[in-house]
Amino acid sequence: MKNLNKNKYQALIGGHAAAEAMRQINPEVVAAYPITPQTPIIEKFAEFAADKKVDTEFICAESEHSALSATVGASAAGVRAMTATSSQGLALMNEILSVASGLRLPIVMPMVNRALSAPINIHCDHSDSMSARDLGWIQIFCETAQEVYEYTFFALKLAEKVLLPAMVMQDGFSTSHNVEPVKIYPDKIIKKFIGQYKPKYSLLDIKKPITVGPLVLPDYYFEIKYQEIEAMEEARKVYLETGKELKKITGNNYPYFEKYKLDDAEAAIVVSSSSAGTAKAVIDKLRKEGKKVGLLKPILFRPFPQKEIRESLKNLKIIAVLDRSVSFGGEAPLFSEIKNSLYPLDKKPLLQSYVFGLGGRDLFEQEVEEVFEELLKNKTGQVKYIGLRK
Amino acid sequence: MLKSSSQIPLGGNIIKPGNSSEYKTGNWKTFSPVWDKDKCAQCLICPVNCPENCIPVKEGKRLETNFDFCKGCGICSQVCPFGAIHMKKCQTS
Numbered sequence: 001m002k003n004l005n006k007n008k009y010q011a012l013i014g015g016h017a018a019a020e021a022m023r024q025i026n027p028e029v030v031a032a033y034p035i036t037p038q039t040p041i042i043e044k045f046a047e048f049a050a051d052k053k054v055d056t057e058f059i060c061a062e063s064e065h066s067a068l069s070a071t072v073g074a075s076a077a078g079v080r081a082m083t084a085t086s087s088q089g090l091a092l093m094n095e096i097l098s099v100a101s102g103l104r105l106p107i108v109m110p111m112v113n114r115a116l117s118a119p120i121n122i123h124c125d126h127s128d129s130m131s132a133r134d135l136g137w138i139q140i141f142c143e144t145a146q147e148v149y150e151y152t153f154f155a156l157k158l159a160e161k162v163l164l165p166a167m168v169m170q171d172g173f174s175t176s177h178n179v180e181p182v183k184i185y186p187d188k189i190i191k192k193f194i195g196q197y198k199p200k201y202s203l204l205d206i207k208k209p210i211t212v213g214p215l216v217l218p219d220y221y222f223e224i225k226y227q228e229i230e231a232m233e234e235a236r237k238v239y240l241e242t243g244k245e246l247k248k249i250t251g252n253n254y255p256y257f258e259k260y261k262l263d264d265a266e267a268a269i270v271v272s273s274s275s276a277g278t279a280k281a282v283i284d285k286l287r288k289e290g291k292k293v294g295l296l297k298p299i300l301f302r303p304f305p306q307k308e309i310r311e312s313l314k315n316l317k318i319i320a321v322l323d324r325s326v327s328f329g330g331e332a333p334l335f336s337e338i339k340n341s342l343y344p345l346d347k348k349p350l351l352q353s354y355v356f357g358l359g360g361r362d363l364f365e366q367e368v369e370e371v372f373e374e375l376l377k378n379k380t381g382q383v384k385y386i387g388l389r390k
Numbered sequence: 391m392l393k394s395s396s397q398i399p400l401g402g403n404i405i406k407p408g409n410s411s412e413y414k415t416g417n418w419k420t421f422s423p424v425w426d427k428d429k430c431a432q433c434l435i436c437p438v439n440c441p442e443n444c445i446p447v448k449e450g451k452r453l454e455t456n457f458d459f460c461k462g463c464g465i466c467s468q469v470c471p472f473g474a475i476h477m478k479k480c481q482t483s
Contacts (some may be wrong), residue, residue: 102401103403104401201399201405208406211404212403213402214402214404220393220402221402224401226395227400227401229395230395322433
């Protein structure tokens with residue numbers, strides 16, 4: 001175990017790590033509705049608000065649709081506004097998700113991944129955030145509570161620079177409810193990093209009256225959507241710049257994706273969020289046996305760093321992409337992105353799609369090891385479902 | 391002249407108040423009113439019925455329709471007791 005400085009580290013569950021970042025951001029408005037496993041974020045933040053540790057106007061909304069609507073209203077009024085949700089909550093927000101991005105409001109939303117109903121289930125998979133991937137939100141997937149903490153204010157800075165909303169994902173229960181040591185940086189330093197918010201437009205600036213959200217017909221809608229396309233492209237660049245800036249404080253790197261023992265690997269797994277930790281443990285074991293295996297853990301999912309992923313994967317012989325969600329009747333979302341990324345290569349690595357962990361089913365080291373064993377045989381085929389009783 | 395993407399305020403926000411008159415809606419129409427001044431008795435029934443308020447009246451007399459905002463609904467033609475307004479199909483551009 002690392003020797004941790006008690007003054008800097010706190011034992012936090014992932015949910016509280018997100019709440020701690022929100023406390024340091026001190027948004028003017030937080031509007032939320034409770035949903036498992038997002039609850040620890042909002043419970044903890046409500047405690048901060050009740051104890052006057054933040055200056056936030058805390059709104060207990062009557063649904064997630066209302067929660068995000070209130071957040072949109074506050075953000076359009078010209079202040080920092082946040083919310084958080086999971087699963088059905090995100091599904092209920094769906095209508096407002098594209099309003100937030102379409103109005104170019106830099107709302108940051110911690111998201112705790114949970115399976116979508118039906119059947120109703122409270123445990124982790126990524127079907128919720130994947131269903132929102134095309135709605136103009138920046139999407140960042142975190143493996144650990146430390147990443148959750150840092151990427152929450154990182155995302156705020158990124159969102160405010162490109163004027164797009166961002167969701168910061170963590171795995172339901174595996175991350176959101178497990179205690180980890182989280183290095184917390186002093187409030188002053190984080191407040192300086194995020195800086196003062198200067199909204200581009202403000203509904204409450206009565207000296208400069210504006211209209212937000214007017215009807216836009218075929219003659220202009222396309223052009224306004226193109227602004228959003230460009231902002232998403234800009235976010236790629238700003239993501240790296242923001243990372244360089246935050247590195248000066250934390251010493252950590254903020255790449256588009258993490259490479260673990262990948263550079264000399266012949267076979268690799270692509271998997272995001274907490275399951276990447278399991279994959280790393282297996283890779284360490286197999287490396288000791290002399291097997292050239294590695295991992296690519298996507299962090300930034302929207303915008304998707306196709307070019308950089310292609311560069312990192314091009315020399316591999318074979319790759320398995322492990323998706324924690326499905327696209328019914330199509331290829332799994334992450335697999336599809338990776339496959340598309342490799343398309344321009346003349347000599348493409350072999351690819352195998354795996355789906356795992358739906359509804360919170362655990363992914364065990366033994367199963368990851370079996371994936372690598374299959375890969376090292378250099379054979380691919382139809383999509384495989386890890387741990388499924390067919 | 392329609393503006394390009396980079397010339398429009400972000401998110402379609404309208405950042406200048408009172409500028410709806412800059413948004414021309416005249417190109418919505420399929421039929422355009424043709425006003426026959428000789429038949430017109432200046433009864434002023436058409437300006438009060440125009441839902442877009444685009445038949446100007448000056449010194450008790452109506453003037454030519456403002457085609458920047460006329461959507462070609464044809465109400466003026468319908469209400470005219472003198473048959474002084476007929477609707478003509480617009481040429482497609």
